[in-house]
Amino acid sequence: MSNGRRRGRAMRPKRLALTEELLPKLALSVVTDDRGGLVPLELAALFDSAPRDIWLEIGFGAGEHLVAQARANPDVGLIGCDPFFEGVGKLLSQIDAEGLKNIRIFPGEARRLISALPVACLGKVFALFPDPWPKKRHHKRRLVNRDFLDALARVMCDDGEFRLSTDHDEHGRWLLGFLLRHEAFSWTARGPGGWRARPADGVLTRYEQKALAADRTCIYLQFKRRKIGNRSL
Numbered sequence: 408m409s410n411g412r413r414r415g416r417a418m419r420p421k422r423l424a425l426t427e428e429l430l431p432k433l434a435l436s437v438v439t440d441d442r443g444g445l446v447p448l449e450l451a452a453l454f455d456s457a458p459r460d461i462w463l464e465i466g467f468g469a470g471e472h473l474v475a476q477a478r479a480n481p482d483v484g485l486i487g488c489d490p491f492f493e494g495v496g497k498l499l500s501q502i503d504a505e506g507l508k509n510i511r512i513f514p515g516e517a518r519r520l521i522s523a524l525p526v527a528c529l530g531k532v533f534a535l536f537p538d539p540w541p542k543k544r545h546h547k548r549r550l551v552n553r554d555f556l557d558a559l560a561r562v563m564c565d566d567g568e569f570r571l572s573t574d575h576d577e578h579g580r581w582l583l584g585f586l587l588r589h590e591a592f593s594w595t596a597r598g599p600g601g602w603r604a605r606p607a608d609g610v611l612t613r614y615e616q617k618a619l620a621a622d623r624t625c626i627y628l629q630f631k632r633r634k635i636g637n638r639s640l
């Protein structure tokens with residue numbers, strides 16, 4: 408995953424116009440100070456009215472899950488993070504069409520955003536099908552590893568929820584391996600098969616739809632951020 412914005416095919420003119428007019432109003436930018444350190448983001452002033460909670464979606468793709476959560480939870484502030492420029496355009500179209508007020512966008516890489524977030528600010532984090540890279544040589548690109556989970560644990564509230572999904576068994580084992588070994592997260596699956604069904608308030612995403620159409624099985628994992636004394640974890 409690159410650190411900058413990724414561009415794919417040419418964008419429709421209406422979407423392109425939204426990236427020029429609406430995106431600057433909704434975009435979070437992470438900046439560095441004179442010493443090269445990241446300036447912490449001020450979340451209090453980010454939304455028009457103070458949200459009851461702030462949730463983050465990493466890798467929102469075309470934005471359908473982020474938009475559904477924002478629509479269903481108008482009192483929550485949602486931050487969507489994805490460097491895929493075409494997807495940002497699709498998300499902006501939906502925000503504009505529905506007049507949603509509670510989404511902000513970081514059009515970049517998740518680790519950079521998380522490094523600039525304040526301690527214990529996120530009540531929920533979603534990473535739905537983030538890593539479509541089954542080959543071993545691509546494993547280093549994967550989002551979840553020990554360093555990522557340390558960084559995420561720092562910014563999640565006690566009892567906060569971290570949701571992940573994948574359509575690849577080996578990737579599912581990879582995710583579980585890292586999460587079960589991490590002291591700040593506990594798996595909330597109830598009984599065998601607790602990872603086979605999409606959470607009740609989840610929505611079918613574009614990638615998931617393609618995976619199911621190709622007869623791949625999807626795995627849905629939910630974790631709780633444990634209350635532990637050390638806030639550096």
Ligand SMILES: C[S@@+](CC[C@H](N)C(=O)[O-])C[C@H]1O[C@@H](n2cnc3c(N)ncnc32)[C@H](O)[C@@H]1O
Pocket residue numbers: 408465466467468469488489490491494515516517518534535536537538539550612613614615
């Ligand atoms: C396979 S797509 C899934 C998109 C969407 N969640 C869905 O289910 O349809 C993976 C998305 O995650 C984004 N992504 C991957 N790694 C990321 C990272 N480190 N930070 C932010 N976004 C990331 C990609 O740009 C891409 O849009």
